[in-house]
Amino acid sequence: MTYLRHCYLPTTFQRQVFYPASAYVSVNKDIWDFYFNDLLPLITSKGDDGNYAATVAADLVCLQALSRRIHYGKHVAEVKFREAPQEYSPLIRVKDRGSLMKLLTFEKVEEMVKRRVEKKARVFGQNVTLEEKGSNCDEHGSYKVDPAVVSRLYAEWVMPLTKLVEAAGTRCSQDTGGNYNTLHDNTSA
Numbered sequence: 441m442t443y444l445r446h447c448y449l450p451t452t453f454q455r456q457v458f459y460p461a462s463a464y465v466s467v468n469k470d471i472w473d474f475y476f477n478d479l480l481p482l483i484t485s486k487g488d489d490g491n492y493a494a495t496v497a498a499d500l501v502c503l504q505a506l507s508r509r510i511h512y513g514k515h516v517a518e519v520k521f522r523e524a525p526q527e528y529s530p531l532i533r534v535k536d537r538g539s540l541m542k543l544l545t546f547e548k549v550e551e552m553v554k555r556r557v558e559k560k561a562r563v564f565g566q567n568v569t570l571e572e573k574g575s576n577c578d579e580h581g582s583y584k585v586d587p588a589v590v591s592r593l594y595a596e597w598v599m600p601l602t603k604l605v606e607a608a609g610t611r612c613s614q615d616t617g618g619n620y621n622t623l624h625d626n627t628s629a
């Protein structure tokens with residue numbers, strides 16, 4: 441590092457967006473676990489095609505995309521907390537995890553997200569062939585990934601983990617002195 445010249449460009453000012461404690465909020469271990477244990481068995485078939493390098497590269501892209509999407513929950517939490525601190529603060533103070541989760545949940549939005557990702561998988565994930573439709577098809581064609589599984593991915597893993605990040609994020613907004621790595625239900629709110 442000592443060999444590097446100083447940069448000629450002025451350092452840009454990075455606004456501190458998050459409360460410092462939110463740097464410790466991470467659900468990457470949970471993402472890793474559901475990706476390999478639950479999701480992959482639903483979208484792959486057993487066997488060995490020898491494409492290890494391409495597979496690792498694809499896994500990395502997917503894991504990073506999932507992690508980015510889920511940890512955007514920190515931004516969402518920040519907005520929600522700033523819009524209604526009077527609603528969030530008392531729940532955080534008394535560690536009412538259930539009510540906090542309810543406040544962070546918008547069921548109608550979740551329904552829309554599930555329908556939207558399913559439709560996107562249908563539209564953008566079609567296999568294009570010149571052959572007649574096979575057994576893995578509906579009236580529109582066949583898909584690289586079953587659109588119902590994509591909807592399930594969001595319903596069972598992506599949105600619940602986003603909310604977990606949001607819950608931890610709102611706690612950071614309230615109080616920067618705690619341990620925010622303790623995200624799960626068996627821990628205090």
Ligand SMILES: O=C(O)C(=O)C[C@]1(C(=O)O)C=C[C@@H](O)C=C1
Nearest residue numbers: 516544545546549550553599602
């Ligand atoms: O849109 C929101 O308010 C979010 O918090 C995001 C999100 C999601 O992960 O898509 C999570 C929780 C809500 O219940 C709805 C949607």
